[in-house]
Amino acid sequence: MQDAGRILLVFGVLLAIIGGGMMLFGRFQLPGDLTFRSGGFTLYLPIATCIILSILLTVALNFLFRQR
Numbered sequence: 001m002q003d004a005g006r007i008l009l010v011f012g013v014l015l016a017i018i019g020g021g022m023m024l025f026g027r028f029q030l031p032g033d034l035t036f037r038s039g040g041f042t043l044y045l046p047i048a049t050c051i052i053l054s055i056l057l058t059v060a061l062n063f064l065f066r067q068r
Helices: 002-025 047-064
Strands: 034-038 041-045
Touching: none
Parallel strands: none
Antiparallel strands: 034 041
């Protein structure tokens, strides 16, 4: 149970660092991300970003929770 708390703490710190970086440097946009603008309305669909984050998180979690 203590390992799960440690992992959650590490992920929380990483999310805070990533969030702070996005606040300082703005949102990054990959070529597969779509943005639609119409008047005062903007729709941002981060498709490529979600796919890349999904792959990275899958690899990281498989590495952390791998059976030995």
